Each structure stands twice: as structure tokens, then as C-alpha cells.
Amino acid sequence: MEKQLFCWIIVNGYLNQKKFSDLAVFIQRAAEKKGVNAKIVFNSDVIPFIAEGKPLLKGKYSTLPDFVLFMDKDIHLARHLEQMGIPIYNSSTAIELCDSKAKTHQALVHQGIAMPNTVFPPFTFEGIARKDFDAFRVIGKELGYPLVIKESYGSFGQQVYLIENEQQLIEKATELSHRPFILQEFIENSRGKDIRLNVVGGEVVASMKRISETDFRANVSAGGRTEAYFPTDEEKELAIKCARILGTDYAGVDLLFGSNGPLVCEVNSNTHIVSIYESTGINVADYMMDFALGAGRKGR
Numbered sequence: 022m023e024k025q026l027f028c029w030i031i032v033n034g035y036l037n038q039k040k041f042s043d044l045a046v047f048i049q050r051a052a053e054k055k056g057v058n059a060k061i062v063f064n065s066d067v068i069p070f071i072a073e074g075k076p077l078l079k080g081k082y083s084t085l086p087d088f089v090l091f092m093d094k095d096i097h098l099a100r101h102l103e104q105m106g107i108p109i110y111n112s113s114t115a116i117e118l119c120d121s122k123a124k125t126h127q128a129l130v131h132q133g134i135a136m137p138n139t140v141f142p143p144f145t146f147e148g149i150a151r152k153d154f155d156a157f158r159v160i161g162k163e164l165g166y167p168l169v170i171k172e173s174y175g176s177f178g179q180q181v182y183l184i185e186n187e188q189q190l191i192e193k194a195t196e197l198s199h200r201p202f203i204l205q206e207f208i209e210n211s212r213g214k215d216i217r218l219n220v221v222g223g224e225v226v227a228s229m230k231r232i233s234e235t236d237f238r239a240n241v242s243a244g245g246r247t248e249a250y251f252p253t254d255e256e257k258e259l260a261i262k263c264a265r266i267l268g269t270d271y272a273g274v275d276l277l278f279g280s281n282g283p284l285v286c287e288v289n290s291n292t293h294i295v296s297i298y299e300s301t302g303i304n305v306a307d308y309m310m311d312f313a314l315g316a317g318r319k320g321r
């Protein structure tokens with residue numbers, strides 16, 4: 022009899038526990054349907070450490086998994102598991118590139134990917150460079166107003182700000198002086214709407230449109246609603262290309278409606294697939310499981 026496979030679904034143990042638990046249970050059900058024994062593991066419950074030059078784990082577990090679906094952004098844990106020889110999806114490199122909006126845009130820039138004009142402002146962790154507001158005045162003139170500030174590390178639209186004028190720009194740059202961020206031209210044509218394309222193993226498997234009547238951000242947590250969406254070939258191609266360049270096995274690729282075609286907004290390595298199921302009836306977790314089960318044979 023074939024040995025039953027055992028996987029971990031790793032989710033964040035610190036933030037919004039309910040949201041991450043719902044996501045993990047959703048994936049766990051998909052695993053069970055395929056005969057895989059899946060355990061939900063919070064990143065806070067496993068501690069990577071190096072002892073006598075070897076990567077080891079301490080924490081609440083008794084058996085190591087055959088593979089891991091990594092739905093968190095804990096890059097050190099992800100890399101540590103790889104160093105222990107455990108196959109993980111997505112890879113730590115892909116997670117790292119998606120986690121930082123600055124790194125995502127820089128990874129995509131030479132690859133013919135359409136994106137909003139984007140600026141990487143002067144930055145030091147001491148906040149010194151931010152005191153040079155002349156640079157921001159130049160950036161404001163270059164991008165025009167309104168413009169968008171996005172903290173490099175953020176989710177659910179909570180660290181994305183619409184800046185209407187120079188005064189607001191200086192205030193926000195001061196407020197964020199110790200946190201990395203990027204600035205972008207505001208894509209007026211996409212105000213309050215965007216699309217999310219879920220790409221698994223190089224194919225678009227589900228898509229939805231997010232719409233907000235009240236906020237420039239289309240995020241559901243910012244009051245947006247979702248509906249099923251049928252992407253154009255151009256949109257699909259762009260999403261697949263972004264997922265491939267960033268090395269993701271599965272990704273939620275967000276696109277904006279540019280006036281001359283789709284523009285990449287960002288790429289999520291730990292995409293929340295429950296709302297896309299609710300609006301399309303498509304269970305992305307089934308595809309993710311198939312990918313993980315087949316990846317050994319096909320290679321990444």
C-alpha cells in the first residue's frame with residue numbers, strides 16, 4: 022500500500038488569526054480530498070535554529086512533513102525548511118520577491134512587464150534621507166497628483182495611501198520615515214477597481230474583479246466587493262509572465278486597468294483564495310494541491 026503523504030500548511034500565527042485559520046482549513050480540506058494528511062502549522066509554533074552547523078526545528082510538532090504549502094511570508098522559516106531538504110511551495114525566493122513591493126517591481130522591470138510609473142525614494146533606517154524633502158518635491162512633480170504611496174511591506178490595502186498634494190506627501194514621508202515605501206503614479210482609470218488572477222503552475226485558474234464604490238482601493242477589507250471575471254488574453258499573459266519571472270508556483274496577480282491596457286499592481290505569494298471561491302465557485306486550493314503533488318515529477 023502506498024504511504025499516505027503528510028503536508029504542513031503554514032500560516033501566520035501572529036496576525037488576524039481567524040482569517041489565516043479559515044484559509045488554512047480551506048486548503049486542508051482540499052488536501053484531504055486528495056488523500057493527503059494535512060496539518061495546519063502556525064509559523065509561531067516552529068522555531069528554526071542552527072545547531073552545530075545544521076538547520077533544525079524546535080516547536081510543537083512530532084513528525085516532519087513530506088512537503089509544505091507555505092501561506093505565510095516568514096522568509097527565514099521558508100528558507101530554513103528548504104535547507105532541511107523539505108520541498109516547499111512557494112519557494113523562499115519567490116516569497117521574498119513578492120513580499121516587498123519594491124523588490125517585485127525591480128524584478129519585473131527588464132522583462133517587458135507593463136506597470137505604473139514607480140519611484141524608490143531615498144531611504145535609510147535612520148530616516149535621515151527623508152529629511153531632504155526636495156527629493157520628494159521633485160518626485161511629486163514627476164508623478165503628478167494624486168499619487169500613491171505604498172509601504173513596501175503591507176497587505177489588505179492597509180498600507181496604501183492616496184496623496185493629493187505636496188503637503189500630504191511631505192507629511193506621509195515624515196510619518197513613514199523609518200519604513201521603506203514606494204511611490205506610484207495613480208492609475209485614474211482603475212480607481213476603486215482591479216482584477217485578481219490566480220495563477221497555478223503557469224496557468225490562470227480563476228479570476229475575479231474587485232470593485233469599491235467608496236475607496237480608491239478595491240480591496241475587500243477596504244469595503245470592496247468581488248465578482249467573477251473573464252480575463253482577456255493580454256491580462257492572462259501578463260499575469261502568467263509575472264508569476265513565472267517571480268518564480269511562484271501559485272500566485273494571486275493583481276492587475277490595474279491602465280488606459281492602454283493592463284498594468285501589474287502587485288503579486289501575492291500567499292494569496293487568500295476563499296473569497297475567489299465565494300465569487301467564482303472555483304477552488305484554487307485543488308489546483309495548488311495538484312501542483313504540489315505533481316511538482317516532484319515535473320520539476321519546478
Ligand SMILES: Nc1ncnc2c1ncn2[C@@H]1O[C@H](COP(=O)(O)OP(=O)(O)OP(=O)(O)O)[C@@H](O)[C@H]1O
Pocket residue numbers: 137169171175176177178179180181205206207208209211212213214215237238239240275277286287289
Ligand atoms: N498605482 C495605483 N493606481 C491606482 N490604484 C492603485 C494603485 N496601486 C494600488 N491601487 C489600489 O490599491 C489597492 C491596494 O494596493 P496593493 O494591492 O498594492 O496593496 P496590498 O495592501 O498589497 O493589497 P492586497 O492585500 O490586495 O494584496 C489595489 O488593489 C488597487 O485597487
